[in-house]
Amino acid sequence: xxxxxxxxxxxxxxxxxxxxxxxxxxxxxxxxxxxxxxxxxxxxxxxxxxxxxxxxxxxxxxxxxxxxxxxxxxxxxxxxxxxxxxxxxxxxxxxxxxxxxxxxxxxxxxxxxxxxxxxxxxxxxxxxxxxxxxxxxxxxxxxxxxxxxxxxxxxxxxxxxxxxxxxxxxxxxxxxxxxxxxxxxxxxxxxxxxxxxxxxxxxxxxxxxxxxxxxxxxxxxxxxxxxxxxxxxxxxxxxxxxxxxxxxxxxxxxxxxxxxxxxxxxxxxxxxxxxxxxxxxxxxxxxxxxxxxxxxxxxxxxxxxxxxxxxxxxxxxxxxxxxxxxxxxxxxxxxxxxxxxxxxxxxxxxxxxxxxxxxxxxxxxxxxxxxxxxxxxxxxxxxxxxxxxxxxxxxxxxxxxxxxxxxxxxxxxxxxxxxxxxxxxxxxxxxxxxxxxxxxxxxxxxxxxxxxxxxxxxxxxxxxxxxxxxxxxxxxxxxxxxxxxxxxxxxxxxxxxxxxxxxxxxxxxxxxxxxxxxxxxxxxxxxxxxxxxxxxxxxxxxxxxxxxxxxxxxxxxxxxxxxxxxxxxxxxxxxxxxxxxxxxxxxxxxxxxxxxxxx
Numbered sequence: 140x141x142x143x144x145x146x147x148x149x150x151x152x153x154x155x156x157x158x159x160x161x162x163x164x165x166x167x168x169x170x171x172x173x174x175x176x177x178x179x180x181x182x183x184x185x186x187x188x189x190x191x192x193x194x195x196x197x198x199x200x201x202x203x204x205x206x207x208x209x210x211x212x213x214x215x216x217x218x219x220x221x222x223x224x225x226x227x228x229x230x231x232x233x234x235x236x237x238x239x240x241x242x243x244x245x246x247x248x249x250x251x252x253x254x255x256x257x258x259x260x261x262x263x264x265x266x267x268x269x270x271x272x273x274x275x276x277x278x279x280x281x282x283x284x285x286x287x288x289x290x291x292x293x294x295x296x297x298x299x300x301x302x303x304x305x306x307x308x309x310x311x312x313x314x315x316x317x318x319x320x321x322x323x324x325x326x327x328x329x330x331x332x333x334x335x336x337x338x339x340x341x342x343x344x345x346x347x348x349x350x351x352x353x354x355x356x357x358x359x360x361x362x363x364x365x366x367x368x369x370x371x372x373x374x375x376x377x378x379x380x381x382x383x384x385x386x387x388x389x390x391x392x393x394x395x396x397x398x399x400x401x402x403x404x405x406x407x408x409x410x411x412x413x414x415x416x417x418x419x420x421x422x423x424x425x426x427x428x429x430x431x432x433x434x435x436x437x438x439x440x441x442x443x444x445x446x447x448x449x450x451x452x453x454x455x456x457x458x459x460x461x462x463x464x465x466x467x468x469x470x471x472x473x474x475x476x477x478x479x480x481x482x483x484x485x486x487x488x489x490x491x492x493x494x495x496x497x498x499x500x501x502x503x504x505x506x507x508x509x510x511x512x513x514x515x516x517x518x519x520x521x522x523x524x525x526x527x528x529x530x531x532x533x534x535x536x537x538x539x540x541x542x543x544x545x546x547x548x549x550x551x552x553x554x555x556x557x558x559x560x561x562x563x564x565x566x567x568x569x570x571x572x573x574x575x576x577x578x579x580x581x582x583x584x585x586x587x588x589x590x591x592x593x594x595x596x597x598x599x600x601x602x603x604x605x606x607x608x609x610x611x612x613x614x615x616x617x618x619x620x621x622x623x624x625x626x627x628x629x630x631x632x633x634x635x636x637x638x639x640x641x642x643x644x645x646x647x648x649x650x651x652x653x654x655x656x657x658x659x660x661x662x663x664x665x666x667x668x669x670x671x672x673x674x675x676x677x678x679x680x681x682x683x684x685x686x687x688x689x690x691x692x693x694x695x696x697x698x699x700x701x702x703x704x705x706x707x708x709x710x711x712x713x714x715x716x717x718x719x720x721x722x723x724x725x726x727x728x729x730x731x732x733x734x735x736x737x738x
Contacts, residue, residue: 247669248483248492248539249337249690250528251310253356254521255303256503258548258659264511264649265518267554271570281518282526283543288665290677293547293658296325300658303503304367306546306680307359312695313684321355321364321373329363329706331698333687334494338386340693343444343482343493346387347474349455350500351394353377356546360496361387363702370397371408378418378447382705383698385422388444389481391474392500393451395428405452418447433469439480446481448474457501457579459516471499472524479531492537494691497524505579506549509651510640512576512615514552529666540669540690544683545661551652558645565648572647575616580639583610587628587635602629610639617642 254261266281295305297317308316308323312330316323324330338344346357353362353370362376374397379385398414399406408414418424427433427448436442450468455461461468469477475497482493499521505514525543532539554568590605591597597605603625611620620642628638637654644651663683665671669690674683688695 246490246492246537247691248532248535248537249687250495250497250532250539250541251687252525252528252541252543253496253498254502254543254545255356255498255500256506256547256549257499257518257545258552258657258661260552260554261502261514261518262662263554264552265515268515268570268573269519272574281522283522283664286664286666288663288671289675290660291544291663291680291683292660292677293680300656301547302656303355303546304359307356309680310684310687311359313681313688315681319367321362321367322359323363323365327365329699329702331695331702332360333684333691333693333695334360334496335383335386335698336688336693336695337494337691339698340691341489341491342691343388343485344386345389345478345482345493345495347478347495348392348498348500349471350392351397351454352390352392352449353394353397354500356498356500357392357496363706371410374398374414378414378424379422380417382702385445388485389446389478391448391478393449393454395449396452398449430467430469436477438473439477439484442481444481444485454501454504457505457513457517457581458520459513459577459579460582471520472527475524476527479528483535499524503549506552507654508580508636508640509550509644509654510580511647511649512573512643513579515573525664532666538669540671541666542671542674542683542686543664547656548659548661549656550654551657553650556645556648556650568648572643576614576643578614580636583614583639584636586610587632591632599629615639615643617646
């Protein structure tokens with residue numbers, strides 16, 4: 140135990156506890172003995188000179204310290220008042236500023252991934268499904284889980300529930316707009332995109348999707364139209380027919396029909412323009428339209444840019460179906476690796492890197508249909524692609540950042556379901572039901588439609604038997620289909636896509652609140668670095684767009700002004716603006732799932 144004298148504060152004001160000066164006296168005596176000078180006989184002028192020197196040194200140190208503090212505060216204030224800037228501690232402000240300036244000059248690669256329609260519940264659904272089918276422990280997580288970064292708010296300028304077009308405009312332009320807008324603002328003027336600005340600044344650019352390449356998300360990065368269903372015009376702009384010329388170096392996905400004349404097989408344009416021909420002959424695109432052509436690209440090692448790869452007339456099939464047609468359609472991860480390798484090779488000798496947008500597009504479609512068996516496979520493929528991108532960026536010499544998020548959630552998914560006949564809630568859901576399904580409800584609906592077209596005169600009873608024995612039991616793994624379910628399918632084949640999905644959902648005890656989108660916040664994932672801490676916590680979706688352009692240090696406003704001069708207002712001719720309560724309301728909505736039954 141300490142004695143009371145040892146507990147006394149060193150700087151106590153009590154005089155009886157002040158430290159002794161005996162040690163100082165002994166030091167003076169030692170100094171006298173060493174130098175042969177009696178400290179008591181020092182010259183007074185020498186003492187005064189010494190005191191003046193001490194005073195001067197003290198004053199100089201005080202002024203220097205004050206100057207450093209003032210300078211640090213000025214730098215900190217300047218950084219803190221920049222839009223979107225994080226506060227910088229005064230002590231490291233100068234060093235951080237210098238590091239930032241140095242890093243901004245380094246070669247950079249940026250990959251932005253969009254999980255269209257994937258909400259937080261989709262991750263819970265997929266994580267538990269994977270643990271079940273692969274017999275993993277309960278603490279096993281997805282790659283996405285290990286890179287969770289924050290959350291994003293998703294509302295558009297016209298609605299609390301956004302569509303993909305307004306969501307993607309927030310990413311590409313960093314601006315809010317109305318549902319249906321393809322990089323257009325509420326006043327129907329275009330906004331420059333991060334991809335267009337990146338191309339102008341010398342970056343290589345690319346788009347990879349599993350849906351139609353003219354669909355809302357990819358369209359928002361390389362085209363400008365008032366309404367998302369203007370796919371024919373979007374296709375032309377994407378290959379270089381817009382006022383900015385060609386801004387994309389690589390496009391891989393589906394949507395071939397919007398690039399082919401309406402009169403040819405597989406074409407769905409309203410005109411006779413062959414966009415694939417214009418792309419090749421006028422803008423120098425290399426064109427690939429089948430699996431053999433994709434394989435010849437050698438996963439990006441044998442690519443000549445610009446490259447246009449359209450591997451489906453409409454959308455690439457759901458992963459649950461595509462895996463059985465891998466000889467026809469490439470996967471999202473295969474296309475992503477091809478794009479990464481090709482863009483990295485194209486920029487290996489450049490001071491600039493590349494910007495690549497990758498979309499797991501069909502997570503959204505599975506949500507619209509309310510098909511959980513299709514959705515978990517889509518999310519697993521997206522997670523696989525996310526991991527591949529991480530590994531690629533880590534192995535690349537250039538600095539690289541991956542940021543991923545969703546434009547919105549689709550379906551109002553809940554990993555719980557209380558049916559009309561359930562008196563009490565059931566605290567469980569069953570991944571095993573999803574594991575038994577080996578085909579999407581979309582694929583089964585196509586098979587049913589084909590059967591009806593081949594046998595239009597078949598009786599309802601015979602059709603019910605065929606549906607159960609040929610589709611339900613072998614493909615959904617459901618052996619207890621109710622007669623009412625089979626009756627509904629036989630009497631209304633056009634609604635089969637949602638009816639099949641409902642059979643799976645109810646048995647798995649998975650609930651859905653809508654066939655549209657919801658306003659739930661969505662997750663953000665990132666590799667980190669490059670200032671991505673600005674996306675920590677809960678942010679607006681436009682802040683993600685701002686980060687993309689800030690990381691690449693590109694100017695979108697210059698592109699915006701050029702677009703407005705080049706496009707004028709001709710592109711908006713014939714557009715009717717509906718006003719409800721003084722607010723613009725877009726008539727454009729996502730395509731109803733029943734309209735996805737293509738031949």
